[in-house]
Amino acid sequence: MDERKRKILKAVTRDYIDTAEPVGSRTIARRYGLGVSPATIRNEMADLEEDGYLEQPHTSAGRIPSEKGYRFYVDVLMTPRTLSRQELQKIYATLQAQQVLEDIVQESVRLLALLSQYTSIVVAPNLSRGTVRCLQLIPLDEFNVLLVLVVDPGFSQSRIVETSRPLTAQELARINHFFERRLAGAVLADIGASLIEELRDEIDDEALLSEALNLLIKGLRNIKKEQVFIDGTTHLLSQPEFKNIEKAKGLLNILDDERAVWSVLNRALGRSGILVTIGSENPHEGFQECSLVTATYEINGQVVGSIGVIGPTRMDYDKAVSIVEGIANSLSSLLSDPRRH
Amino acid sequence: MDERKRKILKAVTRDYIDTAEPVGSRTIARRYGLGVSPATIRNEMADLEEDGYLEQPHTSAGRIPSEKGYRFYVDVLMTPRTLSRQELQKIYATLQAQQVLEDIVQESVRLLALLSQYTSIVVAPNLSRGTVRCLQLIPLDEFNVLLVLVVDPGFSQSRIVETSRPLTAQELARINHFFERRLAGAVLADIGASLIEELRDEIDDEALLSEALNLLIKGLRNIKKEQVFIDGTTHLLSQPEFKNIEKAKGLLNILDDERAVWSVLNRALGRSGILVTIGSENPHEGFQECSLVTATYEINGQVVGSIGVIGPTRMDYDKAVSIVEGIANSLSSLLSDPRRH
DNA sequence: GTTAGCACTCTTTTTAGGTGAGTGCTAACG
DNA sequence: CGTTAGCACTCACCTAAAAAGAGTGCTAAC
Numbered sequence: 001m002d003e004r005k006r007k008i009l010k011a012v013t014r015d016y017i018d019t020a021e022p023v024g025s026r027t028i029a030r031r032y033g034l035g036v037s038p039a040t041i042r043n044e045m046a047d048l049e050e051d052g053y054l055e056q057p058h059t060s061a062g063r064i065p066s067e068k069g070y071r072f073y074v075d076v077l078m079t080p081r082t083l084s085r086q087e088l089q090k091i092y093a094t095l096q097a098q099q100v101l102e103d104i105v106q107e108s109v110r111l112l113a114l115l116s117q118y119t120s121i122v123v124a125p126n127l128s129r130g131t132v133r134c135l136q137l138i139p140l141d142e143f144n145v146l147l148v149l150v151v152d153p154g155f156s157q158s159r160i161v162e163t164s165r166p167l168t169a170q171e172l173a174r175i176n177h178f179f180e181r182r183l184a185g186a187v188l189a190d191i192g193a194s195l196i197e198e199l200r201d202e203i204d205d206e207a208l209l210s211e212a213l214n215l216l217i218k219g220l221r222n223i224k225k226e227q228v229f230i231d232g233t234t235h236l237l238s239q240p241e242f243k244n245i246e247k248a249k250g251l252l253n254i255l256d257d258e259r260a261v262w263s264v265l266n267r268a269l270g271r272s273g274i275l276v277t278i279g280s281e282n283p284h285e286g287f288q289e290c291s292l293v294t295a296t297y298e299i300n301g302q303v304v305g306s307i308g309v310i311g312p313t314r315m316d317y318d319k320a321v322s323i324v325e326g327i328a329n330s331l332s333s334l335l336s337d338p339r340r341h
Numbered sequence: 342m343d344e345r346k347r348k349i350l351k352a353v354t355r356d357y358i359d360t361a362e363p364v365g366s367r368t369i370a371r372r373y374g375l376g377v378s379p380a381t382i383r384n385e386m387a388d389l390e391e392d393g394y395l396e397q398p399h400t401s402a403g404r405i406p407s408e409k410g411y412r413f414y415v416d417v418l419m420t421p422r423t424l425s426r427q428e429l430q431k432i433y434a435t436l437q438a439q440q441v442l443e444d445i446v447q448e449s450v451r452l453l454a455l456l457s458q459y460t461s462i463v464v465a466p467n468l469s470r471g472t473v474r475c476l477q478l479i480p481l482d483e484f485n486v487l488l489v490l491v492v493d494p495g496f497s498q499s500r501i502v503e504t505s506r507p508l509t510a511q512e513l514a515r516i517n518h519f520f521e522r523r524l525a526g527a528v529l530a531d532i533g534a535s536l537i538e539e540l541r542d543e544i545d546d547e548a549l550l551s552e553a554l555n556l557l558i559k560g561l562r563n564i565k566k567e568q569v570f571i572d573g574t575t576h577l578l579s580q581p582e583f584k585n586i587e588k589a590k591g592l593l594n595i596l597d598d599e600r601a602v603w604s605v606l607n608r609a610l611g612r613s614g615i616l617v618t619i620g621s622e623n624p625h626e627g628f629q630e631c632s633l634v635t636a637t638y639e640i641n642g643q644v645v646g647s648i649g650v651i652g653p654t655r656m657d658y659d660k661a662v663s664i665v666e667g668i669a670n671s672l673s674s675l676l677s678d679p680r681r682h
Numbered sequence: 683g684t685t686a687g688c689a690c691t692c693t694t695t696t697t698a699g700g701t702g703a704g705t706g707c708t709a710a711c712g
Numbered sequence: 713c714g715t716t717a718g719c720a721c722t723c724a725c726c727t728a729a730a731a732a733g734a735g736t737g738c739t740a741a742c
Contacts, residue, residue, distance in 0.1 A: 024735050039685050042736070060692045060735050099562070100500060133481060138489065140475055146497055148489055150481060158489055158499040159441060221440070233574075234597065237590045245586065249578045256575065365704050380716050383705070401704050401722045 001051075007034055008044050009053055010077045013065045017316055020240045022062035067279045070291070070313060074276050080318040083326040091330045101125070101155045106229055108307065108331050113232025116323045118309035119255070123265050124227040125297075125304040125335070127151045128189035135179045137215065142166045147215060151188060153299045153335055161215050175212045191220065228258045228265070241289065241312040254286045255310075268294035268306040274321055279313045289313060293320040295328035299335045307331065342392075348375055349385050350394055351418045354406045358657055361581045363403030408620045411632070411654055415617050421659040424667040432671045442466070442496045447570055449648065449672050454573025457664045459650035460596070464606050465568040466638075466645040466676065468492045469530035476520045478556065483507045488556060492529060494640045494676055502556050516553045532561065569599045569606070582630065582653040595627045596651075609635035609647040615662055620654045630654060634661040636669035640676045648672065 001009075011032040015023045025038040025045060034041070045063050048054045053069040056062075065073065083091075091111060098104040105124045112120035130151040138146040143163055150156045167175075183191065233252060242248040254260050264284055268275045277292040293315070294308030307328055309320050342350075352373040356364045366379040366386060375382070386404050389395045394410040397403075406414065424432075432452060439445040446465045453461035475491040484504055491497045508516075524532060574593060583589040595601050605625055609616045618633040634656070635649030648669055650661050 022735090026735075037685050038735095039687095040683085043684090046737080056736090058692060059737095060690085060733095062735065099559075134479065134487065136479065138475065138477065140491060146475065146489065146491055148479065148487065148499055150487055150499075150501065154501060156487055156499045156501050158491075158497045160491065160495060160497050218440075231597070234590050234593045237586055237593070243586060245578055245584060245589075248586075249575050252575045252578070256572075363704090367704075378716050379704095380718095381714085384715085387706080397705085399723060400706095401702095401724075403704065 004034070004036075005044055005048060006077060007032070008041060009048055009065070009069060010073065012045070012048075012054060012063055013069060013073045013077070016064050017314055020314060022057055022064050024062035027062070064314075067281070067313065070278050070317075071281075074278070074317050078318050078321075080321040080325075083322055088326055088330060091327060092334060095330055095334050101153075102227075104331070104334065105227075105305075108327055109229040109231045112307060112309060112323065112327050113235065115327075116309045116320055117232070117235050117238075118311040118315070118320060119230065119232045119236045120307070120309050121255075121261055121265055122229045122307045123262060123305045124229065125153070125155075125299065126226055127153075127155055127304070128187075129302060129304070130155065130188050130299075132183050132186050132188060132191070135183050136176055137172050137179075139167070139169065139172055145172065145215065147218075149220075159218075161218050163211060163215065165211070167211065175215075178212070179216075188220075191216070226262060228261050230255055230261070236311070239312050239314075241314065247289070250286060251290065254284075260284065264292065265294060265306045265308055268296055268308065269303060272296055272298075272303060274325055276317060276321070291315045291317075293317065293324050295324045297328045297331040297335070299332070301336075304335075345375070345377075346385055346389060347418060348373070349382060350389055350406070350410060351414065353386070353389075353395060353404055354410060354414045354418070357405050358655055361655060363398055363405050365403035368403070405655075408622070408654065411619050411658075412622075415619070415658050419659050419662075421662040421666075424663055429667055429671060432668060433675060436671055436675050442494075443568075445672075445675065446568075446646075449668055450570045450572045453648060453650060453664065453668050454576065456668075457650045457661055458573070458576050458579075459652040459656070459661060460571065460573045460577045461648070461650050462596075462602055462606055463570045463648045464603060464646045465570065466494070466496075466640065467567055468494075468496055468645070469528075470643060470645070471496065471529050471640075473524050473527050473529060473532070476524050477517055478502075478513050478520075480508070480510065480513055486513065486556065488559075490561075500559075502559050504552060504556065506552070508552065512552075516556075519553070520557075529561075532557070567603060569602050571596055571602070577652070580653050580655075582655065588630070591627060592631065595625075601625065605633065606635060606647045606649055609637055609649065610644060613637050613639075613644060615666055617658060617662070632656045632658075634658065634665050636665045638669045638672040638676065640673070642677075645676075 008028060011028050011034070012023045015027060015031065025041040028034065028041050029036065029038045045054060048069075049056065049063065052066055053072060054063040055066045057064065094111060095104050095107055098107050102124070105122055109120050109122040112122070130153055132149070133152050134148065134150040136148045138148060140146055140160065143166065144160055145163055145167065146158055147161050148156070148158045233255060236242055236251060237248055242251070264282065264287065267277065267282075274293065274295050277294070279291060280288050282288070282290070282292065287310075289312060290310055291313045292308050292310050294306050296303045296306045298304060307324060309315075309324060311320070349369060352369050352375070353364045356368060356372065366382040369375065369382050370377065370379045386395060389410075390397065390404065393407055394413060395404040396407045398405065435452060436445050436448055439448050443465070446463055450461050450463040453463070471492040471494055473490065474493050475489065477489045479487040479489060481487055481501065484507065485501055486504055486508065487499055488502050489497070489499045574596060577583055577592060578589055583592070605623065605628065608618065608623075615634065615636050618635070620632060621629050623629070623631070623633065628651075630653060631651055632654045633649050633651050635647050637644045637647045639645060648665060650656075650665055652661070
């Protein structure tokens with residue numbers, strides 16, 4: 001594809017992203033100084049259509065980019081500006097002001113929606129690869145103990161667990177002692193089959209053993225689940241492509257389903273860096289007319305979650321990419337900051 | 342208002358709720374066997390309009406209920422069926438299956454949206470009147486301790502708190518000892534000014550004192566905040582009155598604002614029982630064309646939160662009232678069940 | 683290779699007329 | 713006197729036709 005064709009494709013794409021109206025040769029000639037007449041542009045556009053980069057909603061309308069066109073635009077033509085140091089600073093500061101992990105995540109999704117003006121999604125850090133810093137049972141009453149868990153990058157959770165029989169202070173101490181000795185430093189995901197054997201060796205009292213395991217399993221069940229945060233859903237409704245209520249409802253319904261959103265976002269988890277998914281590239285039907293711009297974030301170099309924005313295929317990819325990237329990086333460096341815990 | 346007028350008003354309201362179309366005299370005569378001719382009904386409807394119970398979108402259309410009409414319908418005419426024992430049982434069972442308080446609340450909002458087909462809101466229990474069952478600091482490392490709090494109706498939370506100086510095991514023990522002795526059984530809301538004095542008497546070490554207070558205040562800050570859960574937002578979009586995207590967007594935007602929703606729901610907290618708020622009865626502009634059906638739920642006779650559904654003023658009040666009531670009651674009895682903790 | 687000119691296509695907007703649901707009023711009826 | 717049939721009238725809504733407008737593709741000239 002020669003230089004002029006690229007310029008024209010870029011101009012059409014940008015203009016369509018801005019106006020949501022099919023773009024005609026006249027508009028290109030007037031608005032983007034290419035130094036050639038509309039007729040020439042018409043010829044070039046006919047070629048671009050033949051090659052599959054542009055399409056025409058109907059005979060007498062202007063052109064709009066095809067998915068292939070968007071793909072080329074994203075891969076080759078666009079030049080997302082990176083956020084300025086100031087902007088990054090501001091994002092970082094806002095996130096840093098949060099007290100607990102959940103608030104950090106929630107604030108980042110809020111920021112993402114605010115800055116991008118697109119519906120935004122953040123998958124909370126998967127802590128299954130985090131390490132246990134503290135795991136402990138605290139007696140409450142006869143049949144209840146509190147299981148407290150602190151996982152290494154600054155995440156704590158507690159849960160009341162019912163015991164099947166009253167445990168004496170001694171027994172609790174033994175269990176805690178074992179937890180302390182064996183589980184401190186362990187990776188959360190590994191607490192399972194592998195450790196059961198060890199536990200069996202350690203505690204000779206069969207009943208107590210099963211009780212301890214029971215508590216642990218019950219307690220960990222809720223703790224491990226991944227959470228998805230969404231913000232700015234109403235931005236979708238501002239897009240002219242969702243003027244049709246039925247479409248909007250369909251999409252919002254999917255977004256209400258945490259699992260679906262999660263699986264879509266997790267496509268990003270493999271790659272690091274920015275991933276742009278355009279229209280039907282997304283396997284999930286219902287996202288066919290949408291694009292996603294996602295990025296992963298890390299804790300100490302390990303990918304733990306992903307964030308992204310969702311919009312129509314006619315999305316401002318430049319803007320989306322720069323903001324998603326900026327926030328993902330802020331999040332990574334904040335979560336990896338050793339001064340946090 | 343005589344019997345026949347009531348019957349007509351009721352018929353108009355029900356029909357409009359079902360069809361969302363202005364109701365004509367002919368329809369009433371045909372569909373609701375009142376044994377009189379359309380002309381008679383026309384006369385009655387003219388009277389009802391004069392009295393402000395009905396209105397006409399335009400001259401040659403049928404009638405629709407005014408807000409006053411809905412109000413009369415809700416207060417006098419409607420007869421919400423109470424849920425069957427089976428249905429209640431099912432709701433109760435579903436809620437009971439949840440492990441932690443947050444899940445119970447989330448499940449009830451999900452159920453409410455599912456059953457009512459309206460956008461549903463639940464304000465999580467305000468635990469500020471709950472009593473402290475356990476409050477304890479667990480050492481993590483030099484500058485971090487874990488504050489663990491268990492509040493009486495089965496709610497626990499933990500938080501990592503930074504200390505301004507390393508605390509020795511002894512100091513921690515002293516703080517914990519004090520917490521144990523003074524705060525166990527205290528009402529969460531009362532932990533504040535009143536206790537500070539006592540704490541001052543108790544711990545002579547000035548620095549340690551302020552440190553303990555500091556930890557407590559920092560730790561409690563996040564714990565006390567109220568949470569709002571929303572589900573079924575897309576049901577709003579199914580209502581013909583929100584066919585107009587702008588209206589829908591406006592309302593969804595408000596629903597995204599936790600504080601606004603919270604304040605609206607909390608109008609219910611004063612009264613006990615069902616509260617129906619119709620259109621402009623709601624002080625918050627933006628809810629002017631909506632109705633809310635809300636109810637409070639209790640723990641051991643004490644109102645702790647509220648649940649409700651939101652829809653157009655043309656809402657199925659019968660259905661909404663019965664379901665909101667049913668779920669509120671289920672929630673109350675579950676949370677008050679002494680077998681839970 | 684580029685461009686002006688022009689006929690052609692197809693959507694969108696405008697206009698106009700027709701349809702139908704529903705009303706209010708009047709007069710007749712029991 | 714309440715009830716009802718009859719009827720003229722209103723007004724949203726639908727449909728069809730006409731007009732406008734944006735943009736194209738093609739051809740011929742530069």
